[in-house]
Amino acid sequence: MSDRVGFFTDTSVCIGCKACEVACKEWNEVPADPQGFSGASYDNSGELGADRWRHVAFIEQKLPVGVEGGAPDSWVREAAKQSLVEQGVAAQSDEEGFRWLMSSDVCKHCTDAGCLDACPTGSIFRTEFGTVVVQEDICNGCGYCVVACPFGVLDQREEDGRVWKCTLCYDRLKDDMEPACAQACPTDSIQFGELDELRERAAERVEVLHRRGHDEARLYGESEDDGVGGFGAFFLLLDEPETYRLPPDPVAPTRRAGAAWAAAGAAGAALLAGVAASFLGARS
């Protein structure tokens, strides 16, 4: 799809303000959900779910002291000194080697979406913008998409029984407006646009960061060769995906369905054969 749109979330400039979470809730009238002190840094909203379609993760890291060779340590310190002043990189460390990682997570709007494939009613569909949306007037609350998502994005809303997730502001897209979270983001950490263009922009950004010594910067979900055919909403990360609670090698369950069906066919045939054999053996 040439006009497929999506998000590029550049976590290197996320400041953890949660404007995206608030804007999403306001625009989409997403119900309040329990919040409180979680003990997990500034994360007081937990995770993506039926009532949270953007979630900001906070990771506090203290780099190991006395790393052999010393090179990585000094590089981080060097980078830290420069970061805020020269590069506008917010998610960075102080001179003691302490660093903050902040990242606004969202539905990935996968090319091969496990939720969409699993949905038995056709409630989950792909829009004309290439995004993945749940039609709430069709969803019967079977919950299959909840376990089919490799990212744990979807969940059932208890009081109403149906499943809800990010729509990439389907209603706003139809009116040529950008999604609420992207509009609210004060640092352009969340960028909205045509996917091809976003990918180019992201590749340039990684190059810039690498040039400035941030070798740990990497894109996550931009490649169509991954297990879900690429994300419609991909990320620039400063650590391994799992540090942000993102699966390092997600695979759409559907891609392995052939093996499962083959095994089920063989097992069904074995059942037929076993029953037949039990009559032959019992003939006497």
Added chain:
Amino acid sequence: MSPGGEASLVPREQPSTYYGRPVVKPPVWKPEIPFYFFSGGLAGASAVLAAAATFAGRRQLARRAWAGAFAGVAVSPTLLIKDLGKPSRFFNMLRVFKVTSPMNLGAWLLAANGGATMLAAALNARDGERRGGAPEIAAAALGAPLATYTAVLISNSAIPAWSEARWQLPFVFAASAGASAAGAALLTVEPGEAAPARALGASAVFVEQAATLLMHRRLGDLSSAYEEGAAGRYGKASRALSLAAAGLLAAGRRELPPRAARTLGAAAGALLLTGSVCKRWSVFKAGFRSAEDPLQTVRPQRERIGRRGGGA
């Protein structure tokens, strides 16, 4: 230090996590679902057993097994509908035919098998001399996949303990279904007529134990999801019940007074049925435990990346 607290400048011995929180969501399915795995398996395998008995001219076994299959297909939709968040929208499952969704195919399979089973059961109840025909063949042909597709349903997911067992789970489910069908027949059929059910029960227990063993071995670290907590307790109970049933079936091979043979058969049947219920609960609970542990999700993916020889 929290599991997520280290930076990635030195290679990690173990993947980091986000405050030890799960990556994937646990199922939202309620207890109706493992009971449906059981009732659907009972219906499917009983239809196969009943059809074979009809064609073999074993009248009593045929009638009782059709009754078992009928009970299974009558209960199953009720369980499925009750589990839905919006039960009134059950028929939305049948507004599309969708090959990528095992749940959708399962709904069609259940409907088709249910129709054939009800017809065959009615014909067999009415005509005591019936030798079998198209309804029996259809019910058996649809019964075998009905007994195994639920394994595809759960292995077609992001839950590691389920998806990584996609080759073995269908055999575990087929054997568990065969054991339950044999158990229901043993409970209701005279010992003199129940020889095929005894043979089926014994071989089903053997296959189930072997497939479970193989599954645990192939799962490696992930098998802990099946061995700990509630899943482990149900698993142990299932194994004990099934092996006890097999023991009774072996004891029943000797000549026994009719009364003793009947008691022994009924006891073996009850053990097989409860063993099958426990097996489904064990697998069901293992999914929750596996989803809860982020390392179960991340570690196999890291190993996959390692085998490909690339970075993240």
